[in-house]
């Protein structure tokens with residue numbers, strides 16, 4: 124079963140091809156749509172909602188044709204737009220009740236569903252205050268709540284973590300995950316950060332310049348990103364801490380790329396050692412080796428990946444179209460700690 128299917132879908136503006144013969148099959152669950160700014164994510168969402176016609180090709184959402192059944196699609200699909208679109212003078216409760224009524228819910232059901240969804244997104248007393256005074260995180264939560272209030276089967280979330288600090292991002296990603304696990308609603312979520320979607324989604328689709336770069340399950344991505352960047356200090360006993368650690372890890376049976384340049388050509392700083400992650404014990408082995416040598420641990424983080432590398436893992440060596448990197452990855456949760 125597919126929730127979204129596109130076939131050779133294109134959208135051309137006079138000067139830009141926003142989508143270029145995109146064919147996708149998206150199954151139930153949480154799917155990430157990753158691409159740099161301008162990759163065509165918002166354009167795809169507008170076509171899927173039946174709000175903007177495709178130039179060529181076709182698309183179905185929940186088995187409904189976007190070209191002719193837009194209204195039926197919008198009854199069954201929730202949408203969280205990217206930009207701030209909340210009226211400042213009304214409260215979250217008033218706004219979400221209004222959106223629920225617009226979706227056809229009777230007054231009592233609209234009020235009940237509003238209370239439920241605002242509770243789900245973690246807005247409590249604040250829900251009666253005008254939204255103009257809300258933080259970015261609270262506004263993003265209201266936008267998520269209004270997308271969920273009419274109990275859709277699918278939600279399309281456009282950059283829901285935009286403008287949030289790391290803690291806010293993690294909270295939002297947790298909420299998004301629970302939209303699927305608690306309510307069984309399928310999710311398509313866009314981001315320009317591959318790393319955050321890797322942890323949240325079952326499946327990730329990468330587009331660039333309107334073209335499909337890659338579509339695969341998150342497990343496959345994670346396998347392709349199993350390397351750890353480690354940086355240590357020097358000490359009197361170890362004037363070249365990086366070299367000493369390299370030797371110690373090799374002795375412990377871990378493959379490391381010497382400082383300088385990674386095997387795939389990614390430039391690394393002279394002090395950074397790239398360690399292949401075998402399993403969870405790799406982190407402990409690195410920590411123990413650093414402590415054993417008496418070095419300070421400057422950082423230990425999952426290496427950042429760029430879209431170009433996704434090609435390279437497929438055996439090619441092309442640069443990402445337009446050379447626009449998608450910033451990916453984030454420090455591993457155990458990272459950036461002093462070993463001392």
Ligand SMILES: Nc1ncnc2c1ncn2[C@@H]1O[C@H](COP(=O)(O)OP(=O)(O)OP(=O)(O)O)[C@@H](O)[C@H]1O
Pocket residue numbers: 136137139140141158159160161162163164165166167282
């Ligand atoms: N109405 C429009 N008229 C002309 N060009 C447009 C229009 N809407 C989008 N574009 C162009 O189409 C391309 C894709 O835009 P789109 O908004 O879909 O990208 P995006 O991946 O969502 O990026 P962002 O996250 O920055 O919104 C961009 O080059 C953009 O400038």
